[in-house]
Amino acid sequence: MDKRSYLVPSLLALVLHAGVLLLLAGHWFDHADPRELKPRHIQAQMVDLGAVSQALEKQTEQARRIEEARKKDEQRKQSERDKAQEKQRQQELAAQEKALKERQAQEQKVKDQQAREVAAKEKATKEAEQKAQTQRQEKEKARVAAEAKQKADEQAKLAAAKKKQADEQAKAAAQKKKLAEAQAKAAAEKKKQAEVAAKAKAEAKRVAEAKRKQEEQQRKEAEKARELQELEKAIAQEQRIAADRASQQLMTTMADYINAELSRNWRVSSAFRNGMEAVVEIRLFPSGEVDSANLVQSSGDSGFDNAAVQAVFKVDRFVRVAEVDPLTFERNLRKFRVKFRPEGLRW
Amino acid sequence: MKQRLLACCVLMLLAFGARAELVIEVTQGVDAPTPIAVVPFGWSGATPLPEDLAEIVSTDLYRSGFFSAMKRGDMLSFPQQQAQVFFRDWRVSGQNYLLIGRVTSTGGEQLQVTYELYDVLKETRVLGEQISGSTRNMRDIAHYISDAVFEKLTGLRGAFSTRIAYVTAQNQGGGRHRFSLQLADADGARARTILESREPIMSPSWSKDGSKLAYVSFESSRPGIYVQHLATGKREKIQSFAGLNGAPAWAPDGQRLALTLSKDGNPEIYTLDLARRQLTRVTHHYGIDTEPTWAPDGQSILFTSDRGGQPQIYRVYLADRRIERVTFEGNYNSSGKLTQDGRFLAMVHRSAGAGAAFNIAVQDLKTGRLDILTQTSLDESPTIAPNGSVVLYATQQGNNGVLAAVSLDGRVRFRMPSSSGDVREPAWSPYLQ
Structure with missing residues (x-):
């Protein structure tokens, strides 16, 4: 066996850990107090078990790695050494026995050392736990006292609140009573008002109905009056249109008549030429007699102009004009114009 | 509504038509000369005048084609001055114009001829003149009068003195x-x-x-x-x-x-x-x-x-x-x-x-x-x-x-x-x- 093997330390380390676990397991089950589950009341004292464990684990890990490295190295070199080391195996077995004895002795020594260290650690742990327990108890007392005080305060506040609530309830009851009275009064008043309003409403309704009937009557009368007025207006319009038509027809007839009379008396001279044009304004008396005939647009030829005016005076009296009603006469025949414009002349 | 609007338009048109002044256009006339009566001129002399002025004037006017002269036998009177003229008579006889005149002796062969032309229809005097001459040029005087009357009534210059x-x-x-x-x-x-x-x-x-x-x-x-x-x-x-x-x-x-x-x-x-x-x-x-x-x-x-x-x-x-x-x-x-x-x-x-x-x-x-x-x-x-x-x-x-x-x-x-x-x-x- 190789002197640098970590098998032994590894085993020792396992043993140590198993021992520690056994010690702690009993303590854990003996102190299964529910209140200790509350994290805020645990007064723990740090024990460097982790560091130890970590150191052990580290050593173990380190030993494992070394072992693995070694195994790898060993496996790699084993084949090379097997033959060389075979002849020294006997010697080495003797040496191993010796070394085993020494190692056992050393392991016993280490066990003792570890047992002491464990005892020391347990003691330190117990002391720390005791101290922590003491502190927890003190804190618990303080907490209980604080809770008691808080409870007392709360009870006091609760009592005060109850009192206040009672006062408020009393006050509310009074207000409620007052409100109820006011409501009753208001209800009575409202009822009274409602009665009055109902009466007024009924009266208003009656008045409104009467008014509506009156308005309806007036509307009907107005409608009748309007229809009558429209009818009269339409009749008047028709009469006016008919009168205008008759007037226009009459005027057409009169214009033809006047034209014929003037044509019969307009002497067309051989000096007249197509294109000559003269306008004469004629004023008549209601009897049809010519009041005046004035040239308002000359043809530029005095003979033509004279003949035009002469034609009017030659007629002397438009007899049928006397038959025209005064209004039509005033509108159309009191004064009018005649345009003399020869057509169909030789030149 | 449309009928009312139409009626209004018709009325407006009628109203406009009613307001417009009546204008009559005459395009046809009588193709006849203008009637004129030339009354024999008065003469106070003892001996008859060598020429009949009125006859010369009447013939001149007639031959022009513009006038028809009234026959003397149809005349109701022979006025020599305005006071003697009764227009109604001349109007009734269909005359448009009336020419009267008188001749007075101014000594020897000298004469003074006065003539007046009247519009019978208007009853107005349209021309008048006094002419001095002699018994030897009475035709010239007559043609002169014809020219004056012709020009006055036709607007054309007379050619009777040519x-x-x-x-x-x-x-x-x-x-x-x-x-x-x-x-x-x-x-x-x-x-x-x-x-x-x-x-x-x-x-x-x-x-x-x-x-x-x-x-x-x-x-x-x-x-x-x-x-x-x-x-x-x-x-x-x-x-x-x-x-x-x-x-x-x-x-x-x-x-x-x-x-x-x-x-x-x-x-x-x-x-x-x-x-x-x-x-x-x-x-x-x-x-x-x-x-x-x-x-x-x-x-x-x-x-x-x-x-x-x-x-x-x-x-x-x-x-x-x-x-x-x-x-x-x-x-x-x-x-x-x-x-x-x-x-x-x-x-x-x-x-x-x-x-x-x-x-x-x-x-x-x-x-x-x-x-x-x-x-x-x-x-x-x-x-x-x-x-x-x-x-x-x-x-x-x-x-x-x-x-x-x-x-x-x-x-x-x-x-x-x-x-x-x-x-x-x-x-x-x-x-x-």
Whole structure:
């Protein structure tokens, strides 16, 4: 066996850990107090078990790695050494026995050392736990006292609140009573008002109905009056249109008549030429007699102009004009114009 | 709603129509002369006047074609002053105008003539004047009154105081004739001879100022063109070439004559500058070109030519010698004479067709319309009054030639007083100064 093997330390380390676990397991089950589950009341004292464990684990890990490295190295070199080391195996077995004895002795020594260290650690742990327990108890007392005080305060506040609530309830009851009275009064008043309003409403309704009937009557009368007025207006319009038509027809007839009379008396001279044009304004008396005939647009030829005016005076009296009603006469025949414009002349 | 709106529109239209002043257009009239009553002028003298002024005036107005004169036998009264005029009577008798007057002696042969023209229909005095004269020029006074009345009522200047010249031929037997160049009033009265010859006298033509006459006389061995001053009787031979020398026509400027000469072998139109005696040939054609007459503006000459196979009237523009045909209707058109405004052309016309006569026709150069004015058969030598109202022409009555006249519209035709002998070749003077 190789002197640098970590098998032994590894085993020792396992043993140590198993021992520690056994010690702690009993303590854990003996102190299964529910209140200790509350994290805020645990007064723990740090024990460097982790560091130890970590150191052990580290050593173990380190030993494992070394072992693995070694195994790898060993496996790699084993084949090379097997033959060389075979002849020294006997010697080495003797040496191993010796070394085993020494190692056992050393392991016993280490066990003792570890047992002491464990005892020391347990003691330190117990002391720390005791101290922590003491502190927890003190804190618990303080907490209980604080809770008691808080409870007392709360009870006091609760009592005060109850009192206040009672006062408020009393006050509310009074207000409620007052409100109820006011409501009753208001209800009575409202009822009274409602009665009055109902009466007024009924009266208003009656008045409104009467008014509506009156308005309806007036509307009907107005409608009748309007229809009558429209009818009269339409009749008047028709009469006016008919009168205008008759007037226009009459005027057409009169214009033809006047034209014929003037044509019969307009002497067309051989000096007249197509294109000559003269306008004469004629004023008549209601009897049809010519009041005046004035040239308002000359043809530029005095003979033509004279003949035009002469034609009017030659007629002397438009007899049928006397038959025209005064209004039509005033509108159309009191004064009018005649345009003399020869057509169909030789030149 | 639509019906109401429509009704409103109709009413508005009717209202507008009602407001518009009535205008009547008269396009047709009576183709009749204006009636006028010329009442015999009053005369307080012991002996009758040598002339009936009212009759002369009445005839003048009637012959113009513009007036119809009332017969004296139809007159209800013979007013001489305004106070004696009862318009109603004249109106009832259908008269438009009334002319009254009176003649008073101012000593010896001197007279004072007063005339007044009334509008019967308006019952207003439209013209009046006092004229001094003598018993020897009463016709002149009458024509003067006619001119004044005519111009007042028609707007045209009267041509009753103008003169006419014409040629008469007296048959002296044995195949001999005596030719006279006569000068008379426009109505044919007071004719007097200004030239006598045993040889033909032809184509008298008035100068623009009415002081001279140009004519063709055969009194020498060959036809010659003469100019005679009417005031002095002085004669001047202008041209006498071999061959034809004829149809002189005065230019409007009085400085030139248009002539027909055949000195170059064929009748052509020439112009003669009277001051320089310079002759200018205007036409060049193998046909006969003759009877020139000047356009009023003096820029062109109308003439008769058979260059187209038949006698027709052509116009030659003196500036560029451009020639255009003027007449197209009928198979004979000649002796053209223009009115003073240049619009109407009077001519001798023969319609196409067998048996057609020679008539006086007038063509409107503006429209091209041609109207035949006469109904006789051998009309010739038309001449137009300076106011364009009447065309005077020569025609045949039996075996004699006479003068007749027709208004330009053909409405009035009358024959001039008979002169002894065969009358031909009339020429109407311009307005006399």
